[in-house]
Amino acid sequence: MTPILPELPSPVEGSAQFASMIETSRRQPQPLGSPNNNDSNPPAFQPNSKLLEWRSLSASLGFVPLVSQVHTNFPRDLKHLDQTSSREVHKIAVIYVGDTQEDRASILANTVASPQFDAFVGELGWEIKVGRGHEGYTGGLPVETRAPYYADAESEAIFHVSTWLNGDVQQKWKHIGNDEVHVVWTENYRKVYTRETIATKFCDVLIVLEHVGDKMVRVRVDTASALEFGPLFDGALVTMSELSQLVRLTVINASRAYRMARVEHSRPLRHREEVFCNEALGHMRPMALAQSINHLYVPTI
Numbered sequence: 001m002t003p004i005l006p007e008l009p010s011p012v013e014g015s016a017q018f019a020s021m022i023e024t025s026r027r028q029p030q031p032l033g034s035p036n037n038n039d040s041n042p043p044a045f046q047p048n049s050k051l052l053e054w055r056s057l058s059a060s061l062g063f064v065p066l067v068s069q070v071h072t073n074f075p076r077d078l079k080h081l082d083q084t085s086s087r088e089v090h091k092i093a094v095i096y097v098g099d100t101q102e103d104r105a106s107i108l109a110n111t112v113a114s115p116q117f118d119a120f121v122g123e124l125g126w127e128i129k130v131g132r133g134h135e136g137y138t139g140g141l142p143v144e145t146r147a148p149y150y151a152d153a154e155s156e157a158i159f160h161v162s163t164w165l166n167g168d169v170q171q172k173w174k175h176i177g178n179d180e181v182h183v184v185w186t187e188n189y190r191k192v193y194t195r196e197t198i199a200t201k202f203c204d205v206l207i208v209l210e211h212v213g214d215k216m217v218r219v220r221v222d223t224a225s226a227l228e229f230g231p232l233f234d235g236a237l238v239t240m241s242e243l244s245q246l247v248r249l250t251v252i253n254a255s256r257a258y259r260m261a262r263v264e265h266s267r268p269l270r271h272r273e274e275v276f277c278n279e280a281l282g283h284m285r286p287m288a289l290a291q292s293i294n295h296l297y298v299p300t301i
Contacts, residue, residue: 050075077275077276081272081275081276084272084275085137085156086269086272087151087153087154087155087156088154088155088156088252088255088256088267089137089139089155089156089157089158090155090156090157090158090181090251090252090255090256091137091139091140091157091158091159091160091175091179092157092158092159092160092179092181092182092183092251092255093159093160093162093175093176093179093181093182093183093203094121094124094148094159094160094161094162094183094185095107095108095162095176095182095183095184095185095198096110096113096114096117096161096162096163096185096187097184097185097186097187097188097193097197098110098113098114098187098188099187099188099189100188100190101188102188102191102197103197104169104173104197104198105169107162107197107198108162108169108172108173108176108198109169110162110163111163112163113163113185114187116211116240117163117185117187119240120185120209120240120243120244120247121148121159121161121164121244122148122244123244123245124148124150124159124244124247124248125148125149125150125157125158125159125248126148126149126150127146127147127148127149128146128147128148128149129144129145129146130142130143130144130145130147131143131144132144134149136149136151136156136158137149137151137156137157137158138158139158139160139175140175140178141158141160141165141175142166144166145164145165145166146161146164147159147160147161147164148161150248155252155256157248157251157252157255159183160175160176160179162176176198177200177202178202179202179203180202180203180204180205180255180258181203181204181205181207181251181254181255181258182198182203182205182206182207183207183209183247183251184206184207184208184209185209186208186209186210187211189210189211193208194222195222203224204223204224204225204227204258205221205222205223205224205227205229205251205254205255205258206220206221206222206223207219207220207221207222207232207247207250207251207254208220208221208222209243209247212237215239215240215241216237216238216239216240217237217238217239217240217243218235218236218237219232219233219234219235219236219237219238220234220235221233221234222234223254225261227254227257227258227261228257229250229253229254229256229257230250230253231246231249231250231253232246232247232250
């Protein structure tokens with residue numbers, strides 16, 4: 001009698017089953033020794049921990065059939081992606097103008113301010129010191145610089161307060177002069193603060209706060225181009241108890257409106273997608289399944 005052999009799966013089905021087995025496997029790569037004629041116990045290969053994480057992630061997400069060969073700068077591209085914020089980031093200048101002060105040198109030379117200004121700044125956000133456990137947006141501030149910082153699910157904001165910044169007038173101007181939104185607290189009641197007081201080509205939104213009595217503040221809003229934002233508007237009267245919260249919300253909306261008006265601007269998540277697609281995925285090349293398995297796993301017997 002002719003023996004009856006068991007029915008074997010086709011090569012195509014076998015390949016699919018083998019790929020499925022690898023995709024669902026949680027097996028960790030094993031050390032691989034390199035042959036050495038002079039040493040009977042060659043040193044074991046120690047793979048990079050980041051490489052092991054990438055192998056595990058690729059298998060867990062089912063990317064094995066789609067594995068591509070990456071270029072040598074792939075780790076740098078991933079680092080750039082990690083440094084690209086998923087939230088909007090805003091840096092706002094907050095300037096204190098004392099009585100009789102009318103020029104940039106005297107205004108930025110202030111290191112102390114009135115108690116009303118300090119109370120206003122203290123409610124703009126949480127006081128942080130750059131480099132002391134702060135992992136959020138720094139707005140380009142150097143280490144050991146104090147600043148109010150605010151964050152929510154969609155945005156981060158840091159305030160460059162003229163009386164809090166370290167250094168001389170020129171060092172302060174390096175940060176304040178590049179900010180797109182300026183908030184000016186003026187106690188000079190004899191001369192109106194204007195753009196020409198501290199001239200800069202980067203101040204697209206100017207918000208000036210002027211006292212009206214002991215508990216009210218008048219808001220003046222001046223924009224270099226047509227922008228729509230709120231809740232504060234030109235001529236608004238606000239109580240001191242509500243001022244900080246309304247100013248913070250207004251400057252974030254103003255900074256967002258300015259950026260949205262620019263043609264080249266992309267929202268944070270779309271920008272992250274562009275960074276990943278252009279820098280990381282754009283340089284990948286298709287890789288055969290057998291070759292990808294060889295790169296992802298080190299089989300042992």
